[in-house]
Amino acid sequence: MNDSHYCPHTEEEIREMLSVVGASSVEELFAPIPPELRAKTFNIPPGMSEFETFARMQDIVADNGAAMVNFIGGGFYDHIIPAVVDHLSGRAEFYTAYTPYQPECSQGTLQALFEYQTAICRLTGLDVSNASLYDGATACAEAAMMALRATGRNRIVVDGCVSPFSRQVLKTYLYNQDVEVVEITPLDGLLNRAALAAVLDGRVAAVLVQNPNFFGGIEDLSPLASQIHAAGALLVASVYPVSLGLIRSPGEMGVDIAVGDGQSLGNPLSFGGPSFGFIAAKKSLIRNMPGRIVGETIDKNGKRGFVLTLQAREQHIKRHKATSNICSNQGLCALRGLIFLSSVGKEGLADLARLNWDKAEYAKARLAGIPGVTVLQSAPTFNEFTLFLPGPAAPIVTELLKQGIAAGVPLGDYYEDSVNTLVVTVTEKRTKKEIDRLADALQAELECGHI
Amino acid sequence: MELIYEKSVPGRRGVKLPASDVPSASALPEGLLRTEPAGLAEISELDLVRHFTNLSRRNFSVDTNFYPLGSCTMKYNAKVLENTAALFAPFHPMTALLPGGEEFCQGSLGMLYDLGQMLADITGMDEVTSQPLAGAHGEMTGILLISAYHRAKGNRKKYVLVPDSSHGTNPASATIAGYEVITVPTAPYGDMDMELFRQAMNDEVAAVMMTCPNTLGLFNPHIKEISDIAHSFDALMYYDGANLNAIMGKVKPGDVGFDVVHVNLHKTFGTPHGGGGPGSGPVGVKKALIPFLPQPRIVMDDDGVLSLETFRPGSIGRAANFFGNFGIMVRAYAYIIMLGREGLIRVSEQAVLNANYIMERLKPFYDLPYDQTCMHECVFSASRQLAHGVHAIDIAKFLIDRGFHPPTVYFPLIVKEAIMIEPTETESKAAMDAFIEVMIEAARTAGSDPQALLDAPLTMPVSRLDETKAARELNVCCLV
Ligand SMILES: Cc1ncc(COP(=O)(O)O)c(C=O)c1O
Numbered sequence: 001m002n003d004s005h006y007c008p009h010t011e012e013e014i015r016e017m018l019s020v021v022g023a024s025s026v027e028e029l030f031a032p033i034p035p036e037l038r039a040k041t042f043n044i045p046p047g048m049s050e051f052e053t054f055a056r057m058q059d060i061v062a063d064n065g066a067a068m069v070n071f072i073g074g075g076f077y078d079h080i081i082p083a084v085v086d087h088l089s090g091r092a093e094f095y096t097a098y099t100p101y102q103p104e105c106s107q108g109t110l111q112a113l114f115e116y117q118t119a120i121c122r123l124t125g126l127d128v129s130n131a132s133l134y135d136g137a138t139a140c141a142e143a144a145m146m147a148l149r150a151t152g153r154n155r156i157v158v159d160g161c162v163s164p165f166s167r168q169v170l171k172t173y174l175y176n177q178d179v180e181v182v183e184i185t186p187l188d189g190l191l192n193r194a195a196l197a198a199v200l201d202g203r204v205a206a207v208l209v210q211n212p213n214f215f216g217g218i219e220d221l222s223p224l225a226s227q228i229h230a231a232g233a234l235l236v237a238s239v240y241p242v243s244l245g246l247i248r249s250p251g252e253m254g255v256d257i258a259v260g261d262g263q264s265l266g267n268p269l270s271f272g273g274p275s276f277g278f279i280a281a282k283k284s285l286i287r288n289m290p291g292r293i294v295g296e297t298i299d300k301n302g303k304r305g306f307v308l309t310l311q312a313r314e315q316h317i318k319r320h321k322a323t324s325n326i327c328s329n330q331g332l333c334a335l336r337g338l339i340f341l342s343s344v345g346k347e348g349l350a351d352l353a354r355l356n357w358d359k360a361e362y363a364k365a366r367l368a369g370i371p372g373v374t375v376l377q378s379a380p381t382f383n384e385f386t387l388f389l390p391g392p393a394a395p396i397v398t399e400l401l402k403q404g405i406a407a408g409v410p411l412g413d414y415y416e417d418s419v420n421t422l423v424v425t426v427t428e429k430r431t432k433k434e435i436d437r438l439a440d441a442l443q444a445e446l447e448c449g450h451i
Numbered sequence: 452m453e454l455i456y457e458k459s460v461p462g463r464r465g466v467k468l469p470a471s472d473v474p475s476a477s478a479l480p481e482g483l484l485r486t487e488p489a490g491l492a493e494i495s496e497l498d499l500v501r502h503f504t505n506l507s508r509r510n511f512s513v514d515t516n517f518y519p520l521g522s523c524t525m526k527y528n529a530k531v532l533e534n535t536a537a538l539f540a541p542f543h544p545m546t547a548l549l550p551g552g553e554e555f556c557q558g559s560l561g562m563l564y565d566l567g568q569m570l571a572d573i574t575g576m577d578e579v580t581s582q583p584l585a586g587a588h589g590e591m592t593g594i595l596l597i598s599a600y601h602r603a604k605g606n607r608k609k610y611v612l613v614p615d616s617s618h619g620t621n622p623a624s625a626t627i628a629g630y631e632v633i634t635v636p637t638a639p640y641g642d643m644d645m646e647l648f649r650q651a652m653n654d655e656v657a658a659v660m661m662t663c664p665n666t667l668g669l670f671n672p673h674i675k676e677i678s679d680i681a682h683s684f685d686a687l688m689y690y691d692g693a694n695l696n697a698i699m700g701k702v703k704p705g706d707v708g709f710d711v712v713h714v715n716l717h718k719t720f721g722t723p724h725g726g727g728g729p730g731s732g733p734v735g736v737k738k739a740l741i742p743f744l745p746q747p748r749i750v751m752d753d754d755g756v757l758s759l760e761t762f763r764p765g766s767i768g769r770a771a772n773f774f775g776n777f778g779i780m781v782r783a784y785a786y787i788i789m790l791g792r793e794g795l796i797r798v799s800e801q802a803v804l805n806a807n808y809i810m811e812r813l814k815p816f817y818d819l820p821y822d823q824t825c826m827h828e829c830v831f832s833a834s835r836q837l838a839h840g841v842h843a844i845d846i847a848k849f850l851i852d853r854g855f856h857p858p859t860v861y862f863p864l865i866v867k868e869a870i871m872i873e874p875t876e877t878e879s880k881a882a883m884d885a886f887i888e889v890m891i892e893a894a895r896t897a898g899s900d901p902q903a904l905l906d907a908p909l910t911m912p913v914s915r916l917d918e919t920k921a922a923r924e925l926n927v928c929c930l931v
Pocket residue numbers: 326327328522523585586587588618620621662666691693694715730731732
């Protein structure tokens with residue numbers, strides 16, 4: 001037994017323990033499993049050292065080839081990550097702890113999460129935040145369910161400009177609920193307000209929008225909020241946190257529940273996860289909130305401390321009557337979000353958002369200069385925008401991938417009559433040179449008539 | 452300790468951003484522009500580093516303390532796993548969804564595919580989806596798959612049956628998935644009461660959700676009989692895999708009649724818990740449920756090339772944005788190939804040995820309501836200590852002062868004053884002996900000086916906190 005792999009006992013210790021337990025072998029301890037139920041096969045390959053394991057993982061990564069120059073978003077964004085994020089979230093006291101059930105020996109996690117909740121409230125301009133949800137898409141679903149509980153109604157209206165992935169996740173969550181989901185077809189890349197007015201009645205619990213939306217467009221939601229509140233419904237907005245350095249906060253626009261994906265705040269792309277979902281709301285809605293919430297309190301000596309609070313909403317107490325089934329959340333990713341926001345800082349986030357805006361505006365003008373290419377939006381966009389190409393977008397994207405460029409997301413798979421449409425994302429990480437290279441490559445593809 | 456916002460100084464800057472290499476664009480229209488920058492921290496990098504380093508020192512963690520938190524499997528998280536996860540950091544998930552993009556994701560997709568195959572072998576399932584983001588998310592996904600199965604046969608049915616020892620997420624997940632929950636009491640022998648189970652079963656039961664070994668740490672010897680009965684009503688068997696650490700290579704849920712399984716990679720497969728997450732809860736299913744799996748689904752052609760199936764009528768849709776908590780799956784994959792067949796079997800054996808050792812040694816000092824050979828964890832009751840006015844929570848706080856993270860207390864709900872101990876396989880005999888000694892001391896002190904337990908902890912940055920005040924005043928965000 002030489003490769004014990006983190007199981008420390010010597011043969012001698014195992015014998016001692018067995019004698020305490022009163023068993024003659026470890027195998028005897030498995031006697032409660034009826035012999036006829038025991039596994040007949042177990043085909044996992046033999047193990048190896050950590051060095052061989054790491055080498056194997058390097059080989060697997062190599063099968064991906066080099067990472068692309070990303071002009072794609074779709075919910076995950078290629079942003080800078082300050083070095084402190086990895087180093088501080090990589091403190092083992094943070095990442096090898098569990099959910100802070102015992103507050104006295106978990107003040108590190110609890111205070112950090114309280115600071116995280118504060119950052120999310122300030123960013124969104126809302127009163128209360130929880131300690132994270134799974135991701136942006138599930139956060140949309142949780143917000144919708146929160147609105148259903150808060151209003152007692154049973155209809156959710158969803159703008160078709162919301163990410164198709166979030167819309168799918170919402171429908172999956174509501175698959176067996178007695179809830180009707182009404183989708184509004186986008187109009188020129190924005191919410192069709194007339195269509196919304198037509199469906200906004202006393203059955204609607206919430207209207208879910210995304211700002212910036214899946215096409216990159218941004219809107220002032222204030223007029224929408226008044227219209228929705230007049231109908232007794234809630235306005236739920238999925239927002240992109242980096243954009244909030246520049247764009248008016250959802251709270252100021254009258255949004256009741258803001259959600260989003262925190263990947264862009266210090267979490268690597270990592271082929272789609274882990275990231276975290278955030279949710280913030282007006283204070284009156286807090287008892288309908290899902291998930292863990294950290295609250296401030298004092299100890300026996302009057303000293304400030306932090307605890308998990310309002311636990312009576314949660315599954316471990318309420319079981320089938322809980323506000324949500326969520327238990328483990330994405331705490332460490334939320335901590336990364338907090339460290340990111342604190343490192344970039346108050347003025348820094350505004351600058352970062354501005355940098356995204358400037359780069360995307362440059363790219364937009366540059367790409368719109370290619371003959372035959374036009375931009376869908378006349379309204380403002382943040383760091384994503386939508387192009388109409390003179391032919392199908394998919395083959396061009398395929399061609400540019402071979403040159404190491406992920407040129408954008410073709411919309412043909414997600415929207416009808418959109419085969420010629422391409423959503424392009426430009427974060428602060430894209431250099432002018434890379435943007436020019438994208439423009440040249442796109443122009444060359446169009447000219448050589450691949451489409 | 453001060454909040455980071457209390458350390459902020461107006462105008463102080465943190466990390467320097469890249470300079471712009473493009474012309475600055477015209478401003479956004481007024482109505483869209485943020486009026487006030489968000490009140491984030493304004494702090495130097497060194498002060499930020501000290502802040503979070505000092506915060507981290509206010510935590511117990513596996514790397515600093517024995518952490519026998521029952522049901523949570525707080526085993527050692529190997530450092531090499533963190534290194535492997537970092538290899539995949541630059542890969543964008545949308546690449547795989549672009550036309551022709553799969554070609555550039557064969558490594559990532561291949562890892563997911565292989566992990567799915569290995570988890571299918573470990574659990575006795577036919578296919579695994581990587582999408583669910585934690586255990587509870589896996590439960591919801593799994594019950595939705597079961598409802599899709601029943602729907603396809605014309606009746607999605609009405610009930611999900613759970614034992615009263617089940618984790619709270621089980622009934623909560625069944626509710627989100629649209630079912631009414633029937634709870635079956637536990638018999639004195641420590642498992643779901645067979646007679647009451649038989650009475651509860653009917654044609655409208657869609658699924659029976661079980662944890663096996665259950666939350667008392669006991670393997671249910673009637674499990675095959677239970678699944679046979681369930682199947683005779685065309686109810687499917689759901690396996691909560693949170694307790695898989697006890698049985699790898701020993702018994703496969705698929706072999707004893709389970710149809711759907713979720714696996715908590717953040718428990719059995721050595722990935723860190725992160726102070727509450729991220730976890731990962733892949734779901735395995737038997738063949739009959741494959742048509743309903745969420746999209747995108749990874750498929751392999753005859754030449755071993757992987758691609759994504761993005762649409763299939765009948766699928767329950769999508770459980771999350773992309774492919775699940777990929778970085779966690781990288782770690783779990785590396786863990787499985789590193790430990791290998793023999794290593795995983797040894798994990799289960801030593802986890803079970805350790806739990807029985809602690810159970811045996813503490814038996815004279817604490818009530819053991821279900822006195823049987825346990826699997827990976829054992830559940831005591833502090834009822835004997837209660838006679839002195841000492842509750843399970845007081846014993847927990849006493850342990851904190853002695854440098855041990857407490858076991859899980861007050862779960863499972865069916866045990867009064869429950870103390871649920873799960874040592875895991877990675878703890879040494881010396882660490883467990885030290886813990887046992889302190890548990891014995893706590894039991895003795897409960898008799899001799901109960902107040903000492905009620906006053907604990909005394910050595911932490913804070914003493915016991917006022918939870919009522921927290922809930923009443925609801926201060927969840929620091930006001931500016
Ligand atoms: C028995 C059991 N089932 C389910 C869960 C839920 O897992 P998660 O926290 O990953 O959602 C847990 C975790 O606490 C558990 O112990």
